[in-house]
Amino acid sequence: MAAWISSLLFLCVIASVHLKYLSEDEDAKRELAEYIQETKKSINPRWRLHYHVIPPVGWMNDPNGFSYYKGEYHLFFQYYPYDSVWGPMHWGHSVSPNLVDWRELPTALAPDEEMCFSGSALVDGDKLVLMYTGRLNTDTDPFYNETQYLAFSDDGVNFYKYEGNPVLARTPDGAYDFRDPKIWKYGDYWYVVIGSSTHDARGRVLLYRSQNLYDWEFLTVLGESNGELGYMWECPDFFELDGKYILLMSPQGLEPQGDRYKNTHQTGYIIGSFNYETFEFVPEVDFQELDFGHDFYATQTLDADGKRIVAGWFSMWELPHPEDVDGWAGAITIMRELKLSGNRLLQQPLDEMLSLRNGSVHNGSFNKDESLVFEKTGELIINGDLEQKIELEIAGTNGGNNIWIRWEPEVKKVVVDRGGDVRQVEWSPIGSRSWRLFLDASSLELFCGEGEVVFSTRFYPDGDLRVNSFSDQSLNVEAHKLRRSVPV
Ligand SMILES: *[C@@H]1O[C@H](CO)[C@@H](O)[C@H](O)[C@H]1NC(C)=O
Numbered sequence: 020m021a022a023w024i025s026s027l028l029f030l031c032v033i034a035s036v037h038l039k040y041l042s043e044d045e046d047a048k049r050e051l052a053e054y055i056q057e058t059k060k061s062i063n064p065r066w067r068l069h070y071h072v073i074p075p076v077g078w079m080n081d082p083n084g085f086s087y088y089k090g091e092y093h094l095f096f097q098y099y100p101y102d103s104v105w106g107p108m109h110w111g112h113s114v115s116p117n118l119v120d121w122r123e124l125p126t127a128l129a130p131d132e133e134m135c136f137s138g139s140a141l142v143d144g145d146k147l148v149l150m151y152t153g154r155l156n157t158d159t160d161p162f163y164n165e166t167q168y169l170a171f172s173d174d175g176v177n178f179y180k181y182e183g184n185p186v187l188a189r190t191p192d193g194a195y196d197f198r199d200p201k202i203w204k205y206g207d208y209w210y211v212v213i214g215s216s217t218h219d220a221r222g223r224v225l226l227y228r229s230q231n232l233y234d235w236e237f238l239t240v241l242g243e244s245n246g247e248l249g250y251m252w253e254c255p256d257f258f259e260l261d262g263k264y265i266l267l268m269s270p271q272g273l274e275p276q277g278d279r280y281k282n283t284h285q286t287g288y289i290i291g292s293f294n295y296e297t298f299e300f301v302p303e304v305d306f307q308e309l310d311f312g313h314d315f316y317a318t319q320t321l322d323a324d325g326k327r328i329v330a331g332w333f334s335m336w337e338l339p340h341p342e343d344v345d346g347w348a349g350a351i352t353i354m355r356e357l358k359l360s361g362n363r364l365l366q367q368p369l370d371e372m373l374s375l376r377n378g379s380v381h382n383g384s385f386n387k388d389e390s391l392v393f394e395k396t397g398e399l400i401i402n403g404d405l406e407q408k409i410e411l412e413i414a415g416t417n418g419g420n421n422i423w424i425r426w427e428p429e430v431k432k433v434v435v436d437r438g439g440d441v442r443q444v445e446w447s448p449i450g451s452r453s454w455r456l457f458l459d460a461s462s463l464e465l466f467c468g469e470g471e472v473v474f475s476t477r478f479y480p481d482g483d484l485r486v487n488s489f490s491d492q493s494l495n496v497e498a499h500k501l502r503r504s505v506p507v
Pocket residue numbers: 164165166185188189193194195
């Protein structure tokens with residue numbers, strides 16, 4: 020056989036293998052999309068959220084790949100479409116023109132030999148690049164291996180994995196926990212922070228850089244627990260805000276201390292300074308929690324035209340997720356802008372949230388034993404005399420779970436009481452003395468003042484929502500119905 024014929028045959032074989040691979044991939048994607056559309060029909064809508072990103076069907080955890088590409092915001096999430104409990108991780112995908120109205124796109128990543136654990140996204144030229152943790156089960160203790168993978172897209176809809184994965188295969192000291200890469204660009208380099216744990220089980224964050232996304236140089240341990248900040252730091256994020264640097268992460272294994280650290284795992288931040296010459300992060304303010312509610316974890320931020328926007332998983336590990344019997348579980352919080360004020364971060368709802376207002380429910384005084392009813396959604400601006408107690412109950416018009424929000428003037432604490440499971444924190448207003456409360460079917464988000472104290476909590480009332488006042492004082496309440504901004 021002439022050499023050119025055999026090379027032609029060889030090329031044909033390659034081409035057909037490649038096409039077969041692509042068509043199998045396309046078939047699998049189509050089957051998954053059809054499964055999702057079909058399964059969606061049987062979801063019970065009672066606790067579905069109307070203006071929060073939720074999984075089309077099945078399970079959701081961490082927000083991933085929060086980015087802006089080709090004119091839209093992209094938000095991915097840890098996703099298991101086939102059941103409403105955690106399973107081999109996919110990346111679900113939603114997009115938005117304004118961070119408030121979201122539509123669903125096809126599942127972006129599905130597992131091959133690796134589960135597609137958390138990660139981030141960044142635009143490189145025409146491409147959207149995803150960097151994520153590929154998690155493999157192994158035969159030897161600790162029975163998992165975590166390395167960092169890349170995937171690319173030319174259109175923001177279809178993603179293909181890099182054939183040379185993983186691009187970052189091992190921690191400098193061989194420690195196993197190595198996940199949740201958060202990538203950014205500064206000068207000529209890509210940088211990434213990755214969550215990890217020392218051999219003696221202290222949480223830490225590793226910093227790397229690269230000029231081409233494929234070859235990574237370990238720079239330093241950016242931050243590490245002194246032994247009191249948990250055994251693992253998940254979902255690290257690192258960014259500049261008003262001249263300071265913020266290390267935001269989700270430490271696991273903090274012991275409760277009084278009102279603090281009462282969730283299974285926490286999310287919080289350290290404020291400090293950083294120098295791109297020495298790569299040294301010098302903490303200036305001790306670790307603080309970002310949110311004081313029952314359901315807030317695994318945050319990720321985005322720089323949107325100089326605003327630092329944060330989204331968190333609106334749920335918690337190792338707790339019941341009552342909506343799972345309905346065919347879905349988990350949500351992402353509303354997007355919030357982070358602002359630095361002195362020694363703390365504020366969380367503020369985006370201005371675009373005003374576009375959700377869809378009719379007045381009330382505007383004026385709200386007296387003891389009065390109630391307001393909301394058809395599943397609402398926003399309340401609540402003003403009261405902070406010298407006196409405030410006490411509000413939110414209940415279902417047909418029963419189910421209720422929840423209490425209180426202001427205790429003697430101890431100056433805001434309290435969110437979910438059936439005796441209390442979260443509370445001191446609040447000294449730095450400006451506004453109002454509360455802004457967002458209600459959505461099975462969730463509340465309470466922003467106090469300028470956002471110096473925020474609670475994100477899920478609860479499960481039946482029917483519509485009734486807000487009852489048991490405050491001796493007359494409050495002033497402006498209340499709105501909010502429209503739907505995510506698919507049913
Ligand atoms: C995980 O697998 C990679 C190969 O993909 C290997 O280089 C690395 O050493 C493994 N990690 C650990 C902690 O053994």
